[in-house]
Amino acid sequence: MAKFIPWKAIKAKRERERGAASAVALDTEPVARPARDARPTPEPLPPPLVGDALAPAVHRGPLVHAVSRCRWCHQPFRKMDEKHWICTTGECADRQLAAAMRKAGHSSGPILFLPLPLQIDIDESPVPHLLIAGAAGVSKSVGARWCLYRRCRLVPGYRALLLRCTYGELEKNHLQFCGAEAKALGDATYKNRTVTFSHGDDEGLDAKIFSGYCDVAADIPQHLGAEWSEVCFDEAVTFLPDAINQITSRARGAATARAAIERLGLPPGRTRLFSNPGGRAMRALVAAYIKKNPDRDLFPQYDASQYGHISCTLEDNPYLDPSYEQTALSGLSAARYQQLRFGSWDIYAGMFFENWDSAIHLTTAEPA
Ligand SMILES: [Zn+2]
Numbered sequence: 001m002a003k004f005i006p007w008k009a010i011k012a013k014r015e016r017e018r019g020a021a022s023a024v025a026l027d028t029e030p031v032a033r034p035a036r037d038a039r040p041t042p043e044p045l046p047p048p049l050v051g052d053a054l055a056p057a058v059h060r061g062p063l064v065h066a067v068s069r070c071r072w073c074h075q076p077f078r079k080m081d082e083k084h085w086i087c088t089t090g091e092c093a094d095r096q097l098a099a100a101m102r103k104a105g106h107s108s109g110p111i112l113f114l115p116l117p118l119q120i121d122i123d124e125s126p127v128p129h130l131l132i133a134g135a136a137g138v139s140k141s142v143g144a145r146w147c148l149y150r151r152c153r154l155v156p157g158y159r160a161l162l163l164r165c166t167y168g169e170l171e172k173n174h175l176q177f178c179g180a181e182a183k184a185l186g187d188a189t190y191k192n193r194t195v196t197f198s199h200g201d202d203e204g205l206d207a208k209i210f211s212g213y214c215d216v217a218a219d220i221p222q223h224l225g226a227e228w229s230e231v232c233f234d235e236a237v238t239f240l241p242d243a244i245n246q247i248t249s250r251a252r253g254a255a256t257a258r259a260a261i262e263r264l265g266l267p268p269g270r271t272r273l274f275s276n277p278g279g280r281a282m283r284a285l286v287a288a289y290i291k292k293n294p295d296r297d298l299f300p301q302y303d304a305s306q307y308g309h310i311s312c313t314l315e316d317n318p319y320l321d322p323s324y325e326q327t328a329l330s331g332l333s334a335a336r337y338q339q340l341r342f343g344s345w346d347i348y349a350g351m352f353f354e355n356w357d358s359a360i361h362l363t364t365a366e367p368a
Contacts, residue, residue, distance in 0.1 A: 064088065068318035071117045077318040084114040085318035095120060101150060104187035112184055115150075118316040119143040122272060123150065127308035129248060131236065131273045131289035133345050134312045140274040141173045144232050145209075147272075149185060149195070151230065152207035155264065156199035157256030160230045161223060162211040163247070165238035170213050173234065178211075204256060214243045223247045229254045229261070231271045237279030244273070244281055277339040286345055311345075 063079035070077060070087040072095075077085040086093045099120055101113040115123070122132055122143070134140055145162065152158045164170040170193075178195050182188035188197045193212070199205040214220060220243050231251045233239060253261065253268025261268055273285065287294040292304040314320060338344040 065318040066322040069315045113146040118312050123147045128306045129271045131309040133309045135314050144274050148209050152197040156205040156260045158207035158229045159254035160209045161228050162232045164234050166215050167213045227252050229257045233273040236273035236275035237281045239281050241281045241284035277345045
């Protein structure tokens, strides 16, 4: 039978042994550490954040994204906390943090949304009608919605319209998230497909994001009755070209936001068209927003200075797993791979020539 030893006796014995070991250690030269050659060399830590001492602690470890690169400085992103990626360059990180969205009234609380450099470029672009000509998976829908939240918090009376082609797409990509996001933001409510941001007791100064769909020609008129501070077409190639043209004409600025817009020095109205390449509006979008040479017989009033585009690729989105290209895009045809991997908007020419490259196959020279 095992002999019973009281716990107090065990504890006292251990303390005696620990004390003896300490005494030995004090009497001897420091023991050399074992060689660490077998261990991998640790990753160098990213540079410290600048400017926002109250930002969430930076995680240490191999959390630098293997694929994504910051479009401003071309350096990699690192994981800043459980949810967010931030550029490893201090100056870029500061710009991201300056645009971060937190709960209302909490200037240093947890970050709800940390815009990527791409999303800041889209928001700050002075181009009134801007196409974000993207690859697949560049976080366009989420970024579009949160940039609208940011504007609504900034501009009292802002009136935005967020559109998807069909109601099902609207529900899946936006509406299912709006209630929880409004609650997290603290100064917003969500009801009847509308997110409302309060700007004090005057309800006339509330900023609102209405959402809707526009699949067929009969859907267009319901969006023409108001004037908008901003219209956002999510997955723009899926809309009818005529829907884009007609609704864009209503983004002239809402009267409710006019005073704040002037005070802040912002343009009165704008459109943002987020899209992958490849749908029924692609030719029209390429002509008006990329090549800027639409048919003048159809668009005699077209003003090229009002239109532009930003190209984005998978590298812009560190929220994608580094293996995304291999796992999600590997089964595509050559043309569709070019569209979704590189955001190649030239590939509609690839309906005839799959190896089309505008840099090779287009020339400005007059024919001989
Ligand atoms: Zn950067």
